Amino acid sequence: MEQSSFQPLHAGILIPSVSGGGAEKSLLTLARSLIERGCRIDLLPLSLKGQYRTIIPDGARLYYRRRWRADGQLLRYCRAHGIKVVALPVNPLVALTAGRSLRRAFPEINLRPSEVRHAVAIAHYIREMRPQILVAGLAGPNNAAVLAAELMGRCLPVVASIRNNVAKAADYRGRRLALARTLMPRAEAVVAISQGAAREATKILDLDPERVHTIYNSRPVEEIRKQAEEDVLHPWFDSAEYPVILSVLRDAPQKDWATLVSAFGHVRRKKNVRLAVLGDLSEQYRKRVLVLAESLGVEKDILFLGFDENPYRYLGRAKLFVLSSRWEGLSSILIEALACGTPVVSTDTPYGPAEILENGRWGRLTPVGDAEAMAQAILDSLAGDTVLPEALRRRAEYFSMERVLADYEALFENLIANSKIDNERNTTAKV
Known part of the structure; x- marks a missing residue:
């Protein structure tokens, strides 16, 4: 440089x-x-x-x-x-x-x-x-x-x-x-x-x-990669039988937890998989998520991790990162997932994800609020039809x-x- x-x-x-x-x-x-x-x-x-x-x-x-x-x-x-x-x-x-x-x-x-x-x-x-x-x-x-x-x-x-x-x-x-x-x-x-x-x-x-x-x-790409190497103590992230999908939520309609949980419910019926959620959520918000999860029979497959000063250790070990937002300004968490070499599925929300992922070149985009389309994109990604991790990391460097x-x-x-x-x-x- x-x-x-x-x-x-x-x-x-x-x-x-x-x-x-x-x-x-x-x-x-x-x-x-x-x-x-x-x-x-x-x-x-x-x-x-x-x-x-x-x-x-x-x-x-x-x-x-x-x-x-x-x-x-x-x-x-x-x-x-x-x-x-x-x-x-x-x-x-x-x-x-x-x-x-x-x-x-x-x-x-x-x-x-x-x-x-x-x-x-x-x-x-x-x-x-x-x-x-x-x-x-x-x-x-x-x-x-x-x-x-x-x-x-x-x-x-x-x-x-x-x-x-x-x-x-x-x-x-x-x-x-x-x-x-x-x-x-x-x-x-x-x-x-x-x-x-x-x-x-x-x-x-x-x-x-x-x-x-x-x-x-x-995003500090090199620092993210280093922090992604830190240990995760929760046993879910050591299971090969049940890969973990990771997402991030907060108490806001913007994040559209209902589409995320509904899509996960569709996926869980077809595949052994778990959903881990990062974010400092209120007890009321968690209860609303769990009510829907219980109706779909997947409440035991969802883990709330809360706020973590180093989310990258989870990103680095997740099989897939999913963003379900209704809208964004950019969505830095997608860049962070790419920096960890983790495949992503995101709603094609206005604005940001399509620009980060170059209209689907670096990850799947699904219509906002379409749980079935999101579920299919998740299943396709879990089947291995994704961009190689090293290519994802190189894409993240564009935002260094x-x-x-x-x-x-x-x-x-x-x-x-x-x-x-x-x-x-x-x-x-x-x-």
Whole structure:
């Protein structure tokens, strides 16, 4: 790989929390890679909670709004690893003044007090820490970044991001859609994690196409492969007689557990096979899954693994990975499965899977919600009609951090070079 002329920068990265799904994980991975390139990276979660504390990169700084209830385990982890944690103050009088200013600037949207307080805290961070650029992920952080930059006189470029299907995701409905339509066009750039998501967002949010950039989620392919070699203690993964299908679910209609379980029921009637499910699911959600499983007579063949900091050891030992989503922004878990050399079956959901799998070249695609088609694709895959593991691993390298990081670096450098920030920034701040 050629040596680039990239100049290390100072960036603030806004994330919803240090938990959640692939979006948060991808942003934390980006932060770590930028730090390794010599950048100063500040993380600004809107909620100081999360299960991904172990992938907070060493060398990052964590800024959060004072008076939040913080995750004790997260704080202890940060202290143990030398990660500085800073509370951002929000003066009530400043928040009141800022709210009036923002409501005058955006009279068409009804800003809530919590949204104003988020913006004030981040504006304080901008004024004190003086980052060169703000990078935001998901709807809440996107809005907070744009509002904070507005309060600071738009003194630095904002990179918002689209990490889900705007036409489907709850973050873009009703009032939230009105917020996004008003605020997202004011970002200097918008990164979408798939071409389909980019087209959809440009149309629905009325974005300038020249400001919209497609940069796929990256995955640390070599690290995934190493972690996939770690031991799995559960006996299911040692059985040759009952191969394991692996999937990932969370408490959201998007993941369509009913199609997954129904398809598994069809497969189980024809073949000895088991289903293992990763994900931090509520007890109520598990019960709903098991009610359907019991009606199909397969409840004893389903295992809930819960949240695991290293899901790749399961991916590496599963016979097949299955994604049943109704929609996605990209679906990083498919990339991770490919990195482990594990065959995949996925719904042809908008958007992402078809782009990752190149319209079925690297794995089977089935219609959304079609349990019978999914079952047949699973049976065909279990019969051995799949791409060789080494070819799947090579496909995953297309989404490696080295490749994706170059796109981010070029975008950041261009935005900073073209911004109108002078040496005496923040002179037009409203707070």
